[in-house]
Amino acid sequence: MGFRDVYKGGGSTYYACCRKRLLWISKCVDGARADLRRLFEGWNLGIRIIRVAIFLLFAESIFPDQGPRIVPLDEELYRYLRRMALEAGVLPPSSSLPYPLGELEGELGRIVAENIATPSEASQAAREAIKGYLSKKPFYAEGAEGTNGFAFYPDLRINTEGYFHTNRDYERWAYGFHDRKPFIGLLLDGSFFHSLNLYIDVTVQKDPFQAGGDPDNYTNLLTNPSHFDLNMPYRAGMSVGGRHWNLWLGRDRLSWGNGRTGNLLLSVADLYHEGLRFTTFWERFKFTFLLLGLESWRLPADEHGNPYPWPDTGAQDSSAPVSPAPERFKMFLAHRLEFNLRPNLRLTLNESIVYGGKYPDLRVFNPLIVYHNFYIKEWANSLMTVELDWVPFPGVYLYGQYAQDQLSTLFEKDTYGKDEEPNAMGYLVGFELQRAVGGGGKGSKGGGSGKAWLRVGYEFVKTDPWLYIRETPYVSFFSTRRVHSEARKTVRGEKNYYFLNTPLGYLYGPDVVVNTLWITYEVPEQYRLFLEYSLIHKGENEVTTRFQTGDVAWDLHTPSGTPEVRNVVTFGVYYSVSPKVVILMQPSFVYNGNLNHEAGRRALDFQLVFGIQYRER
Numbered sequence: 168m169g170f171r172d173v174y175k176g177g178g179s180t181y182y183a184c185c186r187k188r189l190l191w192i193s194k195c196v197d198g199a200r201a202d203l204r205r206l207f208e209g210w211n212l213g214i215r216i217i218r219v220a221i222f223l224l225f226a227e228s229i230f231p232d233q234g235p236r237i238v239p240l241d242e243e244l245y246r247y248l249r250r251m252a253l254e255a256g257v258l259p260p261s262s263s264l265p266y267p268l269g270e271l272e273g274e275l276g277r278i279v280a281e282n283i284a285t286p287s288e289a290s291q292a293a294r295e296a297i298k299g300y301l302s303k304k305p306f307y308a309e310g311a312e313g314t315n316g317f318a319f320y321p322d323l324r325i326n327t328e329g330y331f332h333t334n335r336d337y338e339r340w341a342y343g344f345h346d347r348k349p350f351i352g353l354l355l356d357g358s359f360f361h362s363l364n365l366y367i368d369v370t371v372q373k374d375p376f377q378a379g380g381d382p383d384n385y386t387n388l389l390t391n392p393s394h395f396d397l398n399m400p401y402r403a404g405m406s407v408g409g410r411h412w413n414l415w416l417g418r419d420r421l422s423w424g425n426g427r428t429g430n431l432l433l434s435v436a437d438l439y440h441e442g443l444r445f446t447t448f449w450e451r452f453k454f455t456f457l458l459l460g461l462e463s464w465r466l467p468a469d470e471h472g473n474p475y476p477w478p479d480t481g482a483q484d485s486s487a488p489v490s491p492a493p494e495r496f497k498m499f500l501a502h503r504l505e506f507n508l509r510p511n512l513r514l515t516l517n518e519s520i521v522y523g524g525k526y527p528d529l530r531v532f533n534p535l536i537v538y539h540n541f542y543i544k545e546w547a548n549s550l551m552t553v554e555l556d557w558v559p560f561p562g563v564y565l566y567g568q569y570a571q572d573q574l575s576t577l578f579e580k581d582t583y584g585k586d587e588e589p590n591a592m593g594y595l596v597g598f599e600l601q602r603a604v605g606g607g608g609k610g611s612k613g614g615g616s617g618k619a620w621l622r623v624g625y626e627f628v629k630t631d632p633w634l635y636i637r638e639t640p641y642v643s644f645f646s647t648r649r650v651h652s653e654a655r656k657t658v659r660g661e662k663n664y665y666f667l668n669t670p671l672g673y674l675y676g677p678d679v680v681v682n683t684l685w686i687t688y689e690v691p692e693q694y695r696l697f698l699e700y701s702l703i704h705k706g707e708n709e710v711t712t713r714f715q716t717g718d719v720a721w722d723l724h725t726p727s728g729t730p731e732v733r734n735v736v737t738f739g740v741y742y743s744v745s746p747k748v749v750i751l752m753q754p755s756f757v758y759n760g761n762l763n764h765e766a767g768r769r770a771l772d773f774q775l776v777f778g779i780q781y782r783e784r
């Protein structure tokens with residue numbers, strides 16, 4: 168039977184077969200369309216992801232800024248920015264430090280733009296110094312000055328210092344470890360596409376123990392192999408960012424706050440900070456999220472020998488059930504919101520927690536969560552601070568900080584009795600007056616008069632006896648570091664390491680009242696003179712003190728017990744012989760009453776520091 172016969176005799180059968188074939192083809196086409204649609208949706212998503220990655224990696228092509236290179240915390244540029252702002256009558260720069268270069272450039276631009284008066288010679292000199300830092304040429308570059316590839320910015324420092332004092336048995340120096348310069352420092356700073364920065368600061372220096380622990384330590388020169396600090400580097404990390412944002416991962420010194428003698432939430436009391444920081448900065452607003460990893464050494468007892476109430480030791484209340492041992496983990500989380508309400512007024516809100524004893528859930532990493540409302544007292548302690556910066560008139564600066572770790576009312580105390588937790592708060596207030604003084608000479612570049620800044624300031628700090636302290640070290644606001652020191656073994660015949668406990672916040676920790684008065688005369692890039700007096704009343708509670716509740720805790724008032732009374736008078740001179748060489752001299756007089764909280768025990772010490780600093784950058 169041929170085709171014609173089939174067509175003639177079985178038309179209905181033929182059409183039925185064709186209909187089935189057409190339906191099958193239609194389904195295949197629809198399926199292919201769906202597959203293609205999913206494919207292209209996935210391809211578009213992939214393109215978006217690739218675009219975001221390219222955006223992050225090559226942000227310089229979109230954000231023509233100074234890039235994410237981190238400006239070290241001890242650079243004089245931060246001080247110059249504050250002085251310029253105060254002279255202009257505008258807000259000082261953000262006090263969450265350190266900056267990437269892009270933020271430094273933005274702060275300089277804001278201060279210059281908002282200054283309606285003619286800047287003094289001092290302000291002009293400071294501005295030129297900052298511009299010179301920003302326009303630094305790379306030592307080596309691939310591409311047009313590294314903008315299209317790689318740029319290398321080394322920074323070599325050579326320092327010689329001498330330390331002398333009259334009381335060999337007194338270990339506390341006004342010129343402490345953070346002030347002392349390494350014998351040799353070499354910063355290796357690499358920039359990639361102006362959007363990625365890798366850096367490490369290699370130092371040859373003495374370890375922290377020798378800044379007071381070794382009575383024969385007269386210089387920063389290493390005269391014995393045991394002097395070498397094996398805890399380096401103190402600065403190393405990665406930074407990536409653009410015009411208005413920065414992401415940093417590494418080890419460096421961080422600071423949050425406007426205090427001169429320290430800050431209530433995050434200060435430079437610790438040797439360094441290690442973690443992750445994200446910040447986005449704008450003309451009227453800045454947000455920062457910070458995660459710090461803390462060493463989780465398990466201390467058995469406080470400084471008085473009182474055992475900590477670890478759940479598995481039975482040291483806690485005998486009526487409480489014994490729980491498994493805590494996990495060895497500790498970290499610090501915080502977010503910071505800075506609002507420039509007016510050109511001369513800033514309000515800053517900070518909230519933080521110390522989380523430990525348990526590996527964290529993902530939820531605790533939410534950068535905008537209210538940490539207090541986790542209600543996980545067993546594994547976390549929250550601390551909130553508020554800061555205020557106000558420049559009511561040019562040359563007048565008022566500032567303050569308030570910290571709240573625990574707030575309990577008298578009603579709660581009466582209701583809960585012996586179990587009620589004591590208040591734990593901190594207060595910091597200060598003011599600074601500044602005036603441009605000194606006339607311009609024949610070499611003056613013009614502008615307003617005043618080649619120097621004269622500043623006078625005062626700061627008051629008070630911390631409650633239980634600020635930063637909770638049930639165990641894993642939820643208390645302090646850092647415990649195991650510091651390696653071969654010098655300690657050589658000098659004292661003890662182990663070549665020790666544990667250093669330092670507050671995350673204020674340098675002197677809880678239970679202290681500090682009054683500080685200072686006067687400074689500075690000619691930018693030439694010389695700086697200062698005279699400072701501090702009166703410190705330090706109570707017996709330390710950050711490592713075992714936590715207490717009830718009447719025993721409530722009855723303590725700052726300064727508690729037999730307080731140490733320390734008077735410190737310091738005079739300092741920094742003189743720039745040339746742009747690369749600085750000479751320093753710093754004599755200090757220290758009177759310490761009730762030394763180590765022993766009534767009537769006193770110590771007197773006259774301390775003298777000399778130094779020569781050379782820098783090639």
